[in-house]
Amino acid sequence: MKNGTKWKLMIEVHVLNLDGIWFGVACDQLQIVASSFSPTQQKTLSNVLASIPYQKPFQVFVKPSDFAQTASVCIKKIYDGQGVDEPLPLAYASLPAYTQKVLKATLQIPLGYVASYGAIAKAVGGSPRAVGNVMASNPFAPIVPCHRVVKTDLKLGGYGGGLRVKVELLNREKRGFSHSKQVQVDDGSLTVFPAEYVLNSLV
DNA sequence: TGCAAACCATAAC
DNA sequence: GTTATGGTTTGCA
Numbered sequence: 001m002k003n004g005t006k007w008k009l010m011i012e013v014h015v016l017n018l019d020g021i022w023f024g025v026a027c028d029q030l031q032i033v034a035s036s037f038s039p040t041q042q043k044t045l046s047n048v049l050a051s052i053p054y055q056k057p058f059q060v061f062v063k064p065s066d067f068a069q070t071a072s073v074c075i076k077k078i079y080d081g082q083g084v085d086e087p088l089p090l091a092y093a094s095l096p097a098y099t100q101k102v103l104k105a106t107l108q109i110p111l112g113y114v115a116s117y118g119a120i121a122k123a124v125g126g127s128p129r130a131v132g133n134v135m136a137s138n139p140f141a142p143i144v145p146c147h148r149v150v151k152t153d154l155k156l157g158g159y160g161g162g163l164r165v166k167v168e169l170l171n172r173e174k175r176g177f178s179h180s181k182q183v184q185v186d187d188g189s190l191t192v193f194p195a196e197y198v199l200n201s202l203v
Numbered sequence: 204t205g206c207a208a209a210c211c212a213t214a215a216c
Numbered sequence: 217g218t219t220a221t222g223g224t225t226t227g228c229a
Contacts, residue, residue, distance in 0.1 A: 098212060117224055127210040128224040134212080136223050151224065158223025166223095210225080216218085 011058035014068040015044050018076045024048035025071045026058065031089035032071055034139045037079065038161060051139035053094040078142050081172025083111040090140055098126060102134040105185040109148040112175035113183075113192035116152045123188035128152075136160060142169065154197050167202065170195045 011033055015024040022044035026034040034051035038044045045060075052058065064072065074084045087107070092100045101124040109115050117128040117135075124131075135146040141160060147169040151157045159166035177194035184190075 096213070102212095121210090121224085126212065129210050129222065130212045130224095132223045133214095133221080134223095136221095137213080138223095146223080149223080152226095156223090160223075163223095204229105206227105206229090208225105208227090211222105213221085215220080 011052065012065060012068055013045070013048055013058050013060045014064040014072060015041055015048070015060075016064075016072050017041070018079075021079065023072055023075045023079070025068060025075060026052050027068055027071055028091075029065075029067060031091045032140065032143065033091045035071070035075055035143055036141055036161075037075065053091075053139060075143060078145070079169065079172075081111075081169065081174075083173075088143055090143065095139070098124075098130065099134050099137075101125070101186060102131055103138065103140065103144045105190060106135070106138075106144050106146060106149060108183050108185045108190060109145055109192055110183060112173050112177050112195055113181070114148045114150050114154075114170070114195050114198050115190050115192045116154075117149055117157065118152045119191050120149065120185075123185045123190045132157070145169075148173075148195070150198050154193065154201050156198065156202070167199070170199055174199060 011026055011028055013026045015022055021037055022041045023037045024044040026048050034048050036044055036047035074088055077084055105120050105124050117131045121128045121131045138144055138146045147166045174195040180193045182189045
């Protein structure tokens with residue numbers, strides 16, 4: 001734990017169960033390093049550990065720090081379809097530049113809306129396939145709302161946490177919007193569609 | 204519809 | 217370096 005003269009930055013890993021879902025978050029004192037959720041504690045924990053992008057000592061706490069507590073509550077709110085008022089500080093720095101761009105663009109998709117892989121690719125550069133890759137390895141689920149990214153034909157596409165969860169999240173987030181709109185991302189704009197478009201096409 | 208090829212950033216070797 | 221791998225898209229039959 002100690003490295004000679006001073007403390008290393010410690011990563012704290014915390015899991016909690018809310019409504020039968022295990023939420024996990026890894027953070028240091030300043031920002032979230034990784035997050036995940038799944039039906040089992042073990043899977044959540046291993047997901048989070050696998051997502052920690054660099055080797056640092058970490059510790060699993062039973063009693064979370066204030067920051068970890070706040071982060072967990074935010075994740076739960078997101079899972080409930082409520083969204084959060086304040087953006088959570090995420091540790092992007094260690095991720096590849098393109099990954100950062102895609103994640104940031106994904107964060108711009110408003111609650112209740114979805115965007116396509118292709119549209120994101122257009123906005124940030126690269127190809128839809130590459131965007132899909134970033135989503136697949138999204139270390140900040142569900143904080144970065146990769147569940148709001150779908151195929152061009154408004155079919156679901158895939159989801160790391162399982163398609164059932166993706167549908168569930170979109171169902172909770174839907175707000176009865178009826179028109180697509182444009183949102184600004186980094187250096188382009190992104191067309192987003194109401195979540196209903198996707199949910200309605202499921203039946 | 205369904206298939207095949209192009210797409211392109213990463214991770215793994 | 218090189219290769220394999222996708223949460224996709226598009227075009228063509």
